[in-house]
Amino acid sequence: MEKLLVSPSPHLHTKTSTKSLMRDVVIALLPAVVVSVLFYGWSELLVLGVSVASCVLLEYLITKYLLKGTCTIGDWSAVITGVLLALNLPATTPWWVVFIGAVFAIGVAKMTFGGLGQNLFNPAIAGRVFLLISFPTYMTDWTKPQGFIGNAVTDAYTGATPLGLVSEGGAGAVEGMDYMNMLFLNIGGSAGELSAVALLVGFVYLLARKVIRPYITLSIWATVAVFSGIFWLINPAEFTDPLFNLLTGGLLLGSIFMATDYVTSPMSNWGGVVFGVGIGLITMLIRYFGAYPEGVSFAILIMNSVVPLLNKWFHTKKYGR
Amino acid sequence: MLKTFSIGGIHPNDSKISAGCAIEVLPLPSKVYISVAQHLGAPANPVVAVGDKVKAGQVIAEPAGFISAYVHSSVSGTVKSIGPRKDLAGNNMTHIEIDVEGDEWADGIDLSDTLVTAIPEDNKEILDKIKMCGVVGLGGATFPAHVKLCPPPGKKADCLILNGAECEPYLTSDYRIMLERSKEIVVGAAIMKQVLGGCPAVIGIEENKPEAIKVMTAAVAELQASAKGYDGISVMPLKKKYPQGGEKQLIDAVMKRQVKSMGLPIDVGAVVQNVATSLAVYEAVQKNMPLVTNVLTVTGDCLPMENQHNYKFRIGMPLSYIAEHAGGIPEEAAKIISGGPMMGKAIANLDAATVKGSSSLLYLTAAQTVRGVESACIRCGKCAEACPMGLEPFLLQKYARNNMTDELEENAVQDCIECGCCLYSCPANIPLLDIIRIAKGDVIRIIRTRK
Ligand code: SF4
Numbered sequence: 001m002e003k004l005l006v007s008p009s010p011h012l013h014t015k016t017s018t019k020s021l022m023r024d025v026v027i028a029l030l031p032a033v034v035v036s037v038l039f040y041g042w043s044e045l046l047v048l049g050v051s052v053a054s055c056v057l058l059e060y061l062i063t064k065y066l067l068k069g070t071c072t073i074g075d076w077s078a079v080i081t082g083v084l085l086a087l088n089l090p091a092t093t094p095w096w097v098v099f100i101g102a103v104f105a106i107g108v109a110k111m112t113f114g115g116l117g118q119n120l121f122n123p124a125i126a127g128r129v130f131l132l133i134s135f136p137t138y139m140t141d142w143t144k145p146q147g148f149i150g151n152a153v154t155d156a157y158t159g160a161t162p163l164g165l166v167s168e169g170g171a172g173a174v175e176g177m178d179y180m181n182m183l184f185l186n187i188g189g190s191a192g193e194l195s196a197v198a199l200l201v202g203f204v205y206l207l208a209r210k211v212i213r214p215y216i217t218l219s220i221w222a223t224v225a226v227f228s229g230i231f232w233l234i235n236p237a238e239f240t241d242p243l244f245n246l247l248t249g250g251l252l253l254g255s256i257f258m259a260t261d262y263v264t265s266p267m268s269n270w271g272g273v274v275f276g277v278g279i280g281l282i283t284m285l286i287r288y289f290g291a292y293p294e295g296v297s298f299a300i301l302i303m304n305s306v307v308p309l310l311n312k313w314f315h316t317k318k319y320g321r
Numbered sequence: 322m323l324k325t326f327s328i329g330g331i332h333p334n335d336s337k338i339s340a341g342c343a344i345e346v347l348p349l350p351s352k353v354y355i356s357v358a359q360h361l362g363a364p365a366n367p368v369v370a371v372g373d374k375v376k377a378g379q380v381i382a383e384p385a386g387f388i389s390a391y392v393h394s395s396v397s398g399t400v401k402s403i404g405p406r407k408d409l410a411g412n413n414m415t416h417i418e419i420d421v422e423g424d425e426w427a428d429g430i431d432l433s434d435t436l437v438t439a440i441p442e443d444n445k446e447i448l449d450k451i452k453m454c455g456v457v458g459l460g461g462a463t464f465p466a467h468v469k470l471c472p473p474p475g476k477k478a479d480c481l482i483l484n485g486a487e488c489e490p491y492l493t494s495d496y497r498i499m500l501e502r503s504k505e506i507v508v509g510a511a512i513m514k515q516v517l518g519g520c521p522a523v524i525g526i527e528e529n530k531p532e533a534i535k536v537m538t539a540a541v542a543e544l545q546a547s548a549k550g551y552d553g554i555s556v557m558p559l560k561k562k563y564p565q566g567g568e569k570q571l572i573d574a575v576m577k578r579q580v581k582s583m584g585l586p587i588d589v590g591a592v593v594q595n596v597a598t599s600l601a602v603y604e605a606v607q608k609n610m611p612l613v614t615n616v617l618t619v620t621g622d623c624l625p626m627e628n629q630h631n632y633k634f635r636i637g638m639p640l641s642y643i644a645e646h647a648g649g650i651p652e653e654a655a656k657i658i659s660g661g662p663m664m665g666k667a668i669a670n671l672d673a674a675t676v677k678g679s680s681s682l683l684y685l686t687a688a689q690t691v692r693g694v695e696s697a698c699i700r701c702g703k704c705a706e707a708c709p710m711g712l713e714p715f716l717l718q719k720y721a722r723n724n725m726t727d728e729l730e731e732n733a734v735q736d737c738i739e740c741g742c743c744l745y746s747c748p749a750n751i752p753l754l755d756i757i758r759i760a761k762g763d764v765i766r767i768i769r770t771r772k
């Protein structure tokens with residue numbers, strides 16, 4: 001004991017840090033990463049590698065040389081963006097397209113706003129949507145690459161996403177599709193949409209570690225289920241059932257990992273519920289009536305932009321007021 | 322389901338390392354330094370002069386106003402000096418220095434440990450004794466006890482809540498007195514509830530102290546069976562959650578009522594007193610014993626088990642004397658806290674004297690207490706989730722940094738109870754409470770001048 005430290009209370013601090021929270025998100029994404037690499041092989045590894053490496057490198061270069069501030073890559077948030085961006089792309093995406101996505105995600109969506117904590121839009125989704133608009137052909141190329149395992153199972157697959165089929169041919173086009181199959185291995189779509197179970201494992205991990213609160217995710221699911229349920233009850237020949245809508249496309253990936261991004265979602269629980277309902281509604285409107293078969297990304301981006309308003313309207317319940 | 326408060330709260334490790342250490346009486350030092358500001362409110366006026374002989378329990382300073390308290394000598398001896406001396410924060414305050422000679426007590430004080438269960442009938446006499454004995458709240462705020470026990474006209478107490486939560490990590494002094502002085506505490510509760518007009522009394526204890534719950538429940542049952550005036554007293558186990566012992570939180574947990582902003586507990590019919598205060602009330606009313614002793618925990622993870630203690634000390638003993646007696650200050654200690662690790666004060670001056678409300682000497686290591694480097698707010702909402710007042714600390718700190726006092730008031734910065742849950746929880750190490758505390762002071766000043 002040299003000299004006594006004197007500082008104001010509290011004198012203890014939680015062990016949870018920005019870094020540990022972000023690292024937990026990466027851990028929660030691992031099951032989905034492993035499944036996608038196993039089934040999509042080298043091409044998926046390349047997409048993941050390029051995406052993560054460019055996100056981290058770009059953040060390093062921008063914080064160090066452009067902003068000349070503290071370097072923030074140690075907080076793992078760039079890694080999350082890299083992994084999420086990769087999981088949102090088809091495994092066949094060329095490396096340079098991935099790189100452009102990373103430039104947009106980190107360079108434009110994150111850093112121009114001032115970095116972690118300041119950005120209005122989720123960087124990974126912004127990157128993905130930018131690529132979807134700029135390179136529609138690459139972004140909807142669902143040719144199945146050679147995986148490390150399960151090629152016999154997955155080769156039977158036809159080269160379109162379930163939602164794409166429905167968009168063209170109505171609910172009849174996916175008749176007889178096996179839900180058990182979808183739960184474990186949902187072929188066709190972005191790499192991260194492969195296995196609902198892998199994503200749900202990540203969700204449970206995030207909840208157990210208290211990284212996220214469940215309100216946003218659950219309200220998205222509830223809205224999608226109710227909305228599609230109503231249409232399905234009215235016209236089952238035209239519209240697909242709620243379970244199909246929950247398990248297909250990027251709904252799970254988006255609702256668990258991207259809509260719950262701290263920075264771009266509301267602070268309060270009620271704000272989160274409204275945010276989730278909004279995402280669910282917009283997703284279903286795009287799926288049923290829009291030009292794209294899938295709308296989760298657009299829905300999250302649109303709702304990201306109303307977060308400041310939601311934060312203004314919804315506050316925590318105060319004691320004695 | 323155990324009861325608890327409804328908004329926010331955190332679960333730090335409770336680290337009650339010294340829970341098993343029975344209360345030991347500290348030997349007398351050669352000198353004590355008794356501060357005239359050991360209570361909330363105006364410092365007391367000394368009524369002795371240098372050279373005076375004093376006895377233990379004799380009044381040496383008188384209250385200087387309605388919210389103030391009597392101060393008594395804790396030892397017998399000679400007044401050596403009266404003048405400024407540094408308190409634990411390093412600020413100068415008038416202290417009365419007394420050279421200890423023998424251990425002679427003032428007349429009329431009952432020093433035996435016979436339990437006196439018969440409660441005096443005259444409430445005025447009771448309140449007088451509480452006041453004359455200098456009893457103040459020992460749960461942290463050191464508010465003069467008799468003031469709280471006289472509800473203002475038009476207000477009535479519906480419930481007396483005894484705070485036995487001891488929700489601060491590490492502290493075990495309340496726990497020990499609940500185990501060792503359970504009946505006295507219950508008698509104190511019965512006295513206070515009689516003064517308040519016979520409302521029920523609830524002793525709230527957190528579930529991590531099952532022994533205390535058991536012993537206190539048994540004490541209540543025994544007194545109810547053997548003496549008069551003990552009906553309507555009960556023990557309520559509470560869930561473990563910090564800050565359960567916060568006055569507003571305890572009222573919410575026990576009575577399901579919430580005190581309005583800037584209001585007082587009595588507005589919702591609640592009077593909250595700490596269990597240690599209840600013991601002091603017992604001593605004052607039944608034994609004529611002024612508040613000159615209290616129990617303090619010496620603890621910390623870096624302290625070997627044999628050096629962990631719960632001490633009964635005389636007020637005015639220097640902290641360094643107690644630390645020395647307990648086996649010295651551990652090498653690894655980087656910060657020493659008086660009070661709990663969440664709301665206690667870091668000690669700047671170990672030569673400072675103990676006061677009525679002293680509750681601990683807590684040694685924290687650098688690894689435990691040095692804050693991480695501040696980084697950007699990631700808007701995780703963990704601070705708001707943790708705030709037991711339902712405030713949004715991330716927002717308040719932003720407004721505070723920009724001096725936006727109107728927004729601060731609108732968002733209830735004045736309701737902050739300085740519990741530290743927000744700062745504790747922030748993964749980005751933002752000094753939320755440091756900033757909010759200053760803003761709160763400013764806003765309260767603005768509200769006051771407006772009135
Ligand atoms: S210190 Fe104040 S703002 Fe922070 S959690 Fe406690 S009451 Fe809320």
Ligand code: SF4
Pocket residue numbers: 697698699700701702703704705714715746747748749750751753
């Ligand atoms: S806990 Fe810290 S990082 Fe999270 S919202 Fe509050 S201030 Fe921001």
